[in-house]
Amino acid sequence: MxxxxxxxxxxxxxxxxxxxxxxxxxxxxxxxxxxxxxxxxxxxxxxxxxxxxxxxxxxxxxxxxxxxxxxxxxxxxxxxxxxxxxxxxYNIEIEKTEQTNEQKEVANERESLYLVNEFANTYFQRTLHKTDQGKSIGLSYFKERGFTMDTINTFSLGYSLDEWQGFTDEALKKGYQLEFLEKTGLTIVKEEKRFDRFKGRVMFPIHSMSGRILGFGGRILGADKKAAKYLNSPESDVYHKSKILYGLFHAKQSIAKEDNCFLVEGYTDVIQFHQSGVKNVVSSSGTALSPEQIRLINRLTKNITVLFDGDAAGIRAAVRGIDLILEQGMNVKVCSFPNGADPDSFARQNTPEELATYLEDHAKDFIQFKASLLVEDAKNDPIKKADTIREIVNSISKIPDPIKREIYVKECSNIMDISEAVLFSTLAQIGKKETQEASRQHRTEQTAFEVVRSEQPAKKVNHQYILEQKIIEILLLYGNETEEFEDLVMKEDDAGDLKMEPVIHQAKVFEKIYLDLQEDEMQFSDEQFQNLYYVIIEALHQSKEFQLKDFINKLDQKMANEVTSILMNDERYSLHDWERNHIIPKDKDKSISQLVTQTILSLRCFLIDQKVMEYKMEIAQPQNNSMGILEDVRDYLRLKTLLSKKLGKVVGSKI
Incomplete structure (x- = not known):
């Protein structure tokens, strides 16, 4: 604990x-x-x-x-x-307790998979550094690649013994269940046999964005031509290769800082770049680039630079990825290396300064890259040149931003020496099918909407819910503040008439709200608000130094979510940059007492309206005493008139 x-x-x-x-x-x-x-x-x-x-x-x-x-x-x-x-x-010392076998058994399946992967990661690192086989084969390989010990430790690189059951036997001995060893893919089970998936391979652990071990990549070092050079963990509840980018855990801060992400293909490309000082780099780990992977980068930056080998396979991979990146509304550049070189080898053969300079000088906008690549293929063949232009325009059509599309059309026109009108016409033809489909879908949705609208009345605004929510918000934000409040007290004048006279007094905000609600015996209609109200009032009564952050941290998950929703509700409007349009929202804390009084009065007026409606329904019943009910209605309406005057005064003034 x-x-x-x-x-x-x-x-x-x-x-x-x-x-x-x-x-x-x-x-x-x-x-x-x-x-x-x-x-x-x-x-x-x-x-x-x-x-x-x-x-x-x-x-x-x-x-x-x-x-x-x-x-x-x-x-x-x-x-x-x-x-x-x-x-x-935050480098805070924390007491860690070793899990017993019983605790491991009751852990949920997903957590068990994480535990197995964490153990495997520790085991492979220990094997790399502490065994003769690990040092002579695994460590030697990494050093041959030019990796320093710091780099090896940073990326938690390891080695799996060239033994059929070395890892599996050790894991079972430590109490990890075979079921989860199999589900992570670390152990392959066939009938009565079980053996290590990554036998005789150097190991690259694959981290989540927060640093948890999701799976592994293993590279074989032996001469077995039948075995795959690289082998990844199979899909599991924690490892989905299309939703993971290798190196993102180590690169995320640098990506956000540099506002750019370099995208490569392999594990060693990432590690070599990182060691050379280019830390904003990730890899798709040999899999085809997916929309989910691009969206991971999109959270950190809008800019991607695709790096690829100078061979034909590398070029094809880069071309496939460009359109996918453009579809996600991102900016993409492309940088190729000399024929025969890849990001790993180029980084090894050049100084960090030379690498940084090369990346800056050779990164091309995607349209320049495609144009130079496809024009080289087309040369003087008019048909191929037409196909080249159509290929470029097809990429432009993937861009969701119409302004960017037009800019790229102009650039393509200049590069390919063709009129903009023709390019826009081609662009329209390419998008015609999608436009028609979108239009059909829109009409279908509109028809469905009309049917729903004709059959169902518009949902009414729940004013009481809104006012109760506002009371909770006020208590959370300003409950411990001391404010001056103006109350109207009924007094009899010399003529015997009742009049409302103002009385100024100081009070804590939460005390004012509590007493006003108690005076009218008002109860929250929403059960969640009712429970939350008493929890807040109790906390404010008990602590003179009420801290919102500490209060939220001590709530259960359901109540904490409700508090967060209430507190952040108004913030959604700042997402729309109102200030840029010269619309300045009023700060609530500049007139706290006014806000409190207005909210309470609004709730009282609303409840009076509700009560009057109930009385009107009673009058409709012939067995009821309508005269007595009418007298009650008149009393409530007189009270509402007084409250409405007070409300109007509060809204129009600064107390």
Whole structure:
């Protein structure tokens, strides 16, 4: 168990913007940060982080919380794992307890897969550095590739013994179950036999964005021509190769800082570049580039530079990836190496300065790259030249931004010496089918919408829910503030008439709200708000130094999510850059007492309206005493008139 004092220290030290910034490219937006949702496929920011409140909210998926809940949602950590991750990040000492065999058995399956991978990673590293076979074969290979010991340790490189069951026997001996060894792919089970998948290979662990081991890549060093040169872990509950980029854990901060990501093919390309000082580099690990992988990069930067070998296979791979990147609305450049060279060998053969200069000088815009590549193939053949132009325009058609499309059409016109009108016509032809399909789909949706609209009345706004939510928000933000409030007290004048006279007094915001609600015996209609209201009031009563961050951290997950949603609700509007359009939202904390009084009065007026409606329904019943009910209605309406006057005065003034 982690001690309460350690947990408190972690929450006190961790900064939500720093934690999330390791996974999402955050940009300043007023007092908050915004970015693309890491939980959905989107191109416009709907993800907000509040450094002041130390919470985040994803408006596209509805998720929200603090630094710990983000790690639990994004990385699928358990609560203790999220705490341990933050402890490592902020160098906080934490007591670790070794899991017993019984604890391993009750761990959920997904966590068991992680545990097995972590053990394997430690085992392969120990084998590399501590065994004769590991040092003479594995370590020698890495050193031949030019990797330093620091680099080997940074990427947790290892070695799997050239034995049929070396790893499997050791894992079983340590209490790990064969079921999970098989599901991670580390052990292959056939009938009564079991043997190591990565026998006799150097090992490249594949990390998640947060550093968890998801799987492995293994390179064979023997002369067995039947065996695959590289072998990856099979798909599992924790390893999906189309959704993972090798090196992203080590590159994420550099990618965000440099606002560019270099994309290569292999493990050693990434490691060699990193060692040469180019750390914003990732690899698709020999698999075809997928939209999910591109979206991982898109969270950190809009710019990708594709690096590829100078041979024909490398060129084909680069061309395939370009259109996919453009479809995701990203900016793409391409850089090729001399024939016979790849990113790994080029980095080894050149100094870090020479590598950086080469990348800067030879990175071409995708249209320049495609044009030079395809023109070389076409030469003086008119038919091939026409196909080349169509190929370039096809790539341009993938770009979702119409302004960028037009700019690239102009550039293509200049490079290929062809009129813009022809290119725009070709662009229109290419997109015609997609446009028609989109139009058909739109009409279908409109028809469905019309049917739904004709059959179902528009959903009414729940004013009571909104007002109750506002009360909770006020308590959370300003509950402990002391403010001056103006109350209207009924007094009898000399003529015997009742009049409302103003009385000014000071009070804590939470005390004012509590007493007003008690006076009218008002109850929250929403059960979640009702429970939350009493929890907040109790916390404010008990602590003179109420800290919102500490309060949220002590709530259960369901209540913490509700609090986050309430607090971040207004922030969604800052996603639209109102200030850039000269629309300046009013700060709520400039008139707290006015906000409190207005909200309470609005709720009282609403409840009076509800009560009057109930009385009107009673009058319709013949058995009821309508005269008595009418008298009650008149009393309520007189009260509402007084409250409405007060409300009008509050809205129009600064108390």
């Amino acid at each position: 982690i001690s309460r004092s350690t947990i408190d220290q972690i929450f006190e030290t961790a900064r939500v913007e720093e934690v999330i910034g390791d996974f999402v490219n955050l940009k300043k937006s007023g007092s908050n940060f915004k970015g693309l949702s890491p939980f959905s496929d989107e191109r416009s920011p709907s993800f907000m982080v509040s450094p002041v409140k130390q919470i985040w909210k994803d408006f596209s998926s509805g998720k929200g919380g603090n630094a710990v809940t983000f790690l639990m949602e994004h990385e699928h950590f358990t609560y203790p794992e999220a705490l341990k991750y933050l402890a490592r990040k």
